[in-house]
Amino acid sequence: xxxxxxxxxxxxxxxxxxxxxxxxxxxxxxxxxxxxxxxxxxxxxxxxxxxxxxxxxxxxxxxxxxxxxxxxxxxxxxxxxxxxxxxxxxxxxxxxxxxxxxxxxxxxxxxxxxxxxxxxxxxxxxxxxxxxxxxxxxxxxxxxxxxxxxxxxxxxxxxxxxxxxxxxxxxxxxxxxxxxxxxxxxxxxxxxxxxxxxxxxxxxxxxxxxxxxx
Amino acid sequence: xxxxxxxxxxxxxxxxxxxxxxxxxxxxxxxxxxxxxxxxxxxxxxxxxxxxxxxxxxxxxxxxxxxxxxxxxxxxxxxxxxxxxxxxxxxxxxxxxxxxxxxxxxxxxxxxxxxxxxxxxxxxxxxxxxxxxxxxxxxxxxxxxxxxxxxxxxxxxxxxxxxxxxxxxxxxxxxxxxxxxxxxxxxxxxxxxxxxxxxxxxxxxxxxxxxxxxx
Numbered sequence: 001x002x003x004x005x006x007x008x009x010x011x012x013x014x015x016x017x018x019x020x021x022x023x024x025x026x027x028x029x030x031x032x033x034x035x036x037x038x039x040x041x042x043x044x045x046x047x048x049x050x051x052x053x054x055x056x057x058x059x060x061x062x063x064x065x066x067x068x069x070x071x072x073x074x075x076x077x078x079x080x081x082x083x084x085x086x087x088x089x090x091x092x093x094x095x096x097x098x099x100x101x102x103x104x105x106x107x108x109x110x111x112x113x114x115x116x117x118x119x120x121x122x123x124x125x126x127x128x129x130x131x132x133x134x135x136x137x138x139x140x141x142x143x144x145x146x147x148x149x150x151x152x153x154x155x156x157x158x159x160x161x162x163x164x165x166x167x168x169x170x171x172x173x174x175x176x177x178x179x180x181x182x183x184x185x186x187x188x189x190x191x192x193x194x195x196x197x198x199x200x201x202x203x204x205x206x207x208x209x210x211x212x213x214x
Numbered sequence: 215x216x217x218x219x220x221x222x223x224x225x226x227x228x229x230x231x232x233x234x235x236x237x238x239x240x241x242x243x244x245x246x247x248x249x250x251x252x253x254x255x256x257x258x259x260x261x262x263x264x265x266x267x268x269x270x271x272x273x274x275x276x277x278x279x280x281x282x283x284x285x286x287x288x289x290x291x292x293x294x295x296x297x298x299x300x301x302x303x304x305x306x307x308x309x310x311x312x313x314x315x316x317x318x319x320x321x322x323x324x325x326x327x328x329x330x331x332x333x334x335x336x337x338x339x340x341x342x343x344x345x346x347x348x349x350x351x352x353x354x355x356x357x358x359x360x361x362x363x364x365x366x367x368x369x370x371x372x373x374x375x376x377x378x379x380x381x382x383x384x385x386x387x388x389x390x391x392x393x394x395x396x397x398x399x400x401x402x403x404x405x406x407x408x409x410x411x412x413x414x415x416x417x418x419x420x421x422x423x424x425x426x427x428x429x
Binding site: 003004007008009010011012013014015016040043044047048050051053 | 232233234235236237238239241243255256257258259260262277278281283284287
């Protein structure tokens with residue numbers, strides 16, 4: 001049995017707002033994080049310390065976790081005894097701020113979502129690439145995942161090549177949802193599965209609501 | 215991928231709730247994104263199960279069991295699952311028009327769907343209910359497919375252990391409802407009344423349920 005230095009995993013959906021507006025996402029572009037109360041850090045830390053366990057806390061969201069304003073402060077304090085993981089689009093400035101300070105030893109995984117079309121629409125490719133190169137250079141265990149959205153099928157190879165030229169290797173994750181009257185991921189054809197390189201993960205498509213996590 | 219464990223009846227034994235839980239933006243803790251079994255709140259107190267969860271979903275959206283190291287650790291260190299199988303297809307609490315899926319809580323009415331897997335057996339519903347407000351006139355009715363089968367007085371701030379034989383046909387889904395008196399809903403429509411510590415449906419051969427002092 002492989003050992004991990006933590007006892008349990010808190011998978012924390014921190015918020016449901018996002019700075020991007022991807023057509024395949026249910027979070028949308030509400031951009032109302034100012035209305036979010038900051039996390040009560042002291043109360044949270046006291047609560048988890050009472051359990052006596054060491055946790056992996058994965059910050060994720062139906063949106064972008066770094067839109068919660070005091071997330072970096074919480075993470076720095078958590079990292080004194082616990083472990084962290086993130087699902088983030090890397091765009092908020094406080095994401096870059098945290099990853100420039102945080103020790104990679106305390107981060108289990110940094111799962112970066114690459115939303116090509118939105119990055120292009122908001123002219124954010126350079127910003128994403130710059131932060132991605134910083135986190136890789138600092139030694140974080142990093143993965144970069146994009147959604148195999150059928151509506152972007154023809155553009156994906158170009159985007160993937162561009163990112164590869166900057167040292168960023170993209171993994172494609174299946175799209176969950178409706179597109180052009182079809183339900184995905186069940187509607188991916190054999191040709192699609194080869195095209196997107198899903199390979200062995202294709203078995204996830206056999207059941208409604210199934211997904212691969214990147 | 216770690217070797218996956220299954221119960222005798224074929225339910226996948228998941229580490230959700232044992233060493234992995236979902237936390238919502240308000241801090242509420244649930245077993246996972248598909249099983250909305252409350253485990254507390256990260257800003258107050260929360261608990262983890264001591265056993266694996268027998269889940270009917272094989273291809274769920276939840277990533278917990280895909281964390282190989284944690285899944286293996288859960289298999290190696292968990293206590294035997296309390297029941298062979300939860301068996302209930304869902305647990306529904308109803309407040310107003312909004313059905314919410316929960317396994318315990320405060321509610322005027324709750325229930326579950328249950329399909330007996332064998333014929334020729336009497337099925338017994340066993341409950342442990344606490345009248346936590348000490349209401350004098352609180353009663354609990356048990357209905358099966360809309361027909362009242364039994365009522366129990368719950369006077370006093372005590373935990374009541376109740377039992378009722380249910381008329382359940384094999385291989386057919388039944389709607390079992392636990393209904394508290396209307397008068398325990400206050401003027402704002404808030405539900406008051408009882409907490410269910412433990413519910414199980416059993417025959418001499420099979421036992422399905424949940425409980426074990428999770429509260």
